[in-house]
Amino acid sequence: MSSSFIIVFFLIGFIGSFLSGMAGIGGAIVKYPMLLYIPPLFGLSALTAHEVSGISAVEIFFATIAGVLAYRGTGLLHKTLIIYMGGAVLVGSFIGGLGSSMLSEQAVNMVYGVLAVVAAVLIFIPRKKVEDRPASEVTFNKWLAAGLALVVGAASGVVGAGGAFVLVPIMLTVLAIPTRITVASSLAITFISSIGSAAGKIATGQVLWGPALVLIVAALIAAPLGAKFGQKVNPSVLKWILAVLILATAINIWSDLL
Numbered sequence: 027m028s029s030s031f032i033i034v035f036f037l038i039g040f041i042g043s044f045l046s047g048m049a050g051i052g053g054a055i056v057k058y059p060m061l062l063y064i065p066p067l068f069g070l071s072a073l074t075a076h077e078v079s080g081i082s083a084v085e086i087f088f089a090t091i092a093g094v095l096a097y098r099g100t101g102l103l104h105k106t107l108i109i110y111m112g113g114a115v116l117v118g119s120f121i122g123g124l125g126s127s128m129l130s131e132q133a134v135n136m137v138y139g140v141l142a143v144v145a146a147v148l149i150f151i152p153r154k155k156v157e158d159r160p161a162s163e164v165t166f167n168k169w170l171a172a173g174l175a176l177v178v179g180a181a182s183g184v185v186g187a188g189g190a191f192v193l194v195p196i197m198l199t200v201l202a203i204p205t206r207i208t209v210a211s212s213l214a215i216t217f218i219s220s221i222g223s224a225a226g227k228i229a230t231g232q233v234l235w236g237p238a239l240v241l242i243v244a245a246l247i248a249a250p251l252g253a254k255f256g257q258k259v260n261p262s263v264l265k266w267i268l269a270v271l272i273l274a275t276a277i278n279i280w281s282d283l284l
Contacts (some may be wrong), residue, residue: 035237039244044252055191075134079185080232083223089245090217100209104161112218114172115179121221122183123226138185146196146273166201183223190216
């Protein structure tokens with residue numbers, strides 16, 4: 027790998043992970059378009075949609091480990107929620123990751139385009155006010171949670187995403203899980219999801235390990251910094267930044283497809 031290659035991919039990983047940590051979502055929804063469009067601007071070879079999704083899947087697997095460990099022992103990890111949604115999303119993401127090798131470049135980009143639009147819309151759906159209480163006292167519809175996680179996992183597995191940008195709004199608005207428990211548990215669920223999508227991508231040879239390793243290092247440095255910065259920024263400002271970013275990339279991809 028050349029020095030310019032390492033610098034460009036490290037900056038993509040750093041900026042994408044910082045924005046992701048700041049906004050409290052998984053990184054693939056931000057890094058997917060960056061990996062797709064930025065390298066050619068610096069004279070580097072363009073990555074295919076399959077390569078981008080493979081790199082994202084592996085990077086998310088490592089990036090979410092630190093987040094899960096940080097919440098261990100806090101009492102905010104809802105074990106039943108993680109088992110039902112994590113188990114379903116694992117199956118879905120593996121199917122999506124494995125099956126993505128049979129999809130065309132256009133189809134993979136189309137799945138990302140749909141997810142990006144859904145994510146942007148979900149950001150602005152009013153969230154039900156739920157009283158904070160211990161995880162042991164929180165109940166939810168287990169099979170509804172598992173069904174929704176299976177669908178989200180299959181779609182996000184295609185583009186190498188963990189699905190947190192869709193799962194978090196679902197947990198807050200549909201399942202009425204308290205915010206603090208949602209944030210902690212979604213990290214564990216996203217980690218489980220990344221196991222399935224990464225396994226599917228690796229098994230079908232869609233992972234470029236050089237770029238993936240550079241992004242992993244960048245993510246482990248930038249995500250915690252973004253999270254700390256995000257705590258000082260007005261939440262409504264974060265929502266607008268994220269929505270504009272996602273919609274802009276979705277429009278770019280849909281314009282190419284149409």
